[in-house]
Amino acid sequence: IDSRFPAMGTTIFTVMSKLAADCGAVNLSQGFPDFQADVSLFDAVHRHMCAGHNQYPPMTGMPALRQAIAGKVAALYGARVDADSEVTVTAGATQAIFTAIAACVRPGDEVIVFAPVYDSYVPAIETVGGTAVYAQLRFPAYAPDWDEVRALITPRTRMIIVNSPHNPTGALMSTVDLDELAKTVRGTDIVILSDEVYEHILFDGEAHASLCGHAELAARSIVVSSFGKTYHITGWKIGYVVAPAALMAEFRKVHQFNVFTVHTPSQLALAEYMQDASRHLGLAAFYQAKRDAFRALLAATPFELLPCRGTYFQLARYDRISDLPDRAFAEWLTREVGVAVIPVSAFQPDGRDDKVVRFCFAKREETLAAAAEKLMQAF
Ligand code: PMP
Numbered sequence: 507i508d509s510r511f512p513a514m515g516t517t518i519f520t521v522m523s524k525l526a527a528d529c530g531a532v533n534l535s536q537g538f539p540d541f542q543a544d545v546s547l548f549d550a551v552h553r554h555m556c557a558g559h560n561q562y563p564p565m566t567g568m569p570a571l572r573q574a575i576a577g578k579v580a581a582l583y584g585a586r587v588d589a590d591s592e593v594t595v596t597a598g599a600t601q602a603i604f605t606a607i608a609a610c611v612r613p614g615d616e617v618i619v620f621a622p623v624y625d626s627y628v629p630a631i632e633t634v635g636g637t638a639v640y641a642q643l644r645f646p647a648y649a650p651d652w653d654e655v656r657a658l659i660t661p662r663t664r665m666i667i668v669n670s671p672h673n674p675t676g677a678l679m680s681t682v683d684l685d686e687l688a689k690t691v692r693g694t695d696i697v698i699l700s701d702e703v704y705e706h707i708l709f710d711g712e713a714h715a716s717l718c719g720h721a722e723l724a725a726r727s728i729v730v731s732s733f734g735k736t737y738h739i740t741g742w743k744i745g746y747v748v749a750p751a752a753l754m755a756e757f758r759k760v761h762q763f764n765v766f767t768v769h770t771p772s773q774l775a776l777a778e779y780m781q782d783a784s785r786h787l788g789l790a791a792f793y794q795a796k797r798d799a800f801r802a803l804l805a806a807t808p809f810e811l812l813p814c815r816g817t818y819f820q821l822a823r824y825d826r827i828s829d830l831p832d833r834a835f836a837e838w839l840t841r842e843v844g845v846a847v848i849p850v851s852a853f854q855p856d857g858r859d860d861k862v863v864r865f866c867f868a869k870r871e872e873t874l875a876a877a878a879e880k881l882m883q884a885f
């Protein structure tokens with residue numbers, strides 16, 4: 507076969523989850539909960555199916571869900587978005603990101619991304635003929651350097667992708683960062699793609715700095731979120747995009763011929779479920795308890811834990827344990843110790859290896875305890 511993407515491998519999440527399954531390891535690699543979501547959500551899907559809501563919804567998503575999303579964005583970020591022209595329901599954040607890139611990036615355009623970079627961004631940019639340009643979030647604080655970003659801007663820069671809370675580092679952007687970003691793009695036609703799938707998972711009382719809530723940036727931003735993270739349903743693959751009408755019109759040009767639309771009864775169920783804000787607002791405390799419990803368990807091992815301000819990922823240095831490169835270490839840990847993790851170099855364009863691995867703590871107490879037990883026995 508004359509491969510169009512000869513250099514493209516298989517996503518690290520698939521690789522590590524498969525290895526974990528093959529080895530019978532505790533899987534703390536790919537980010538997904540191993541506990542059940544709320545059964546009332548399943549009952550609602552069933553109810554809507556039985557009521558006959560089984561045909562195509564509107565291309566942009568069910569009105570009730572778009573209104574619920576607009577309501578949430580207004581309540582949390584003070585943004586007035588029009589549910590008809592400024593909200594679209596997507597098949598998860600991955601499709602939203604791919605579609606946004608396809609809608610905005612022309613062949614030869616440059617897109618600035620921050621490394622470590624979530625693994626779907628660069629393949630999407632390259633698929634449409636764009637070029638990724640990297641700004642490094644520097645180990646160990648992983649904070650953006652806005653002077654570096656400004657130096658990377660050229661007349662070809664079409665988009666900047668930001669992600670806060672940040673996968674894999676757990677770092678957050680502050681409102682000061684947003685002001686810096688606004689200053690950086692002022693006077694250009696650069697579009698911002700903001701991946702906010704962990705918008706409800708921030709710890710120690712920190713507030714999420716959504717681009718929806720920054721009027722100057724919101725006017726040029728496509729903001730992406732995902733119900734998978736928020737309601738423990740990653741397999742449902744439902745997310746959404748918020749963007750000003752003119753940008754959204756461009757997004758929908760691609761969306762209509764990409765997936766067209768998303769599973770009807772689930773949208774209706776989610777529209778109802780979102781009405782109780784305590785469900786998304788309670789997520790921070792729920793995951794903070796898991797983070798703290800997991801960190802306490804790992805404190806008895808030689809792993810050196812990095813700060814985790816958001817997301818459900820914990821980074822750890824392992825140089826007190828091994829000299830192996832992080833991919834080899836992650837594989838060894840999975841095979842020999844029975845705990846699967848993600849090597850952070852998988853998120854680095856140049857394979858830069860800070861000897862750091864990522865643990866997912868979106869797991870039941872027993873799962874985290876079983877992993878810690880294996881680690882304590884091994885080290
Ligand atoms: N962006 C980030 C930063 C993620 O971590 C993930 C998935 N964990 C996604 C996007 C994709 O979300 P979805 O599963 O809704 O496609």
Ligand code: GLN
Pocket residue numbers: 517519520535536537538673
């Ligand atoms: N985003 C999840 C993670 O970071 C995985 C999503 C996927 O497997 N594509 O682990």
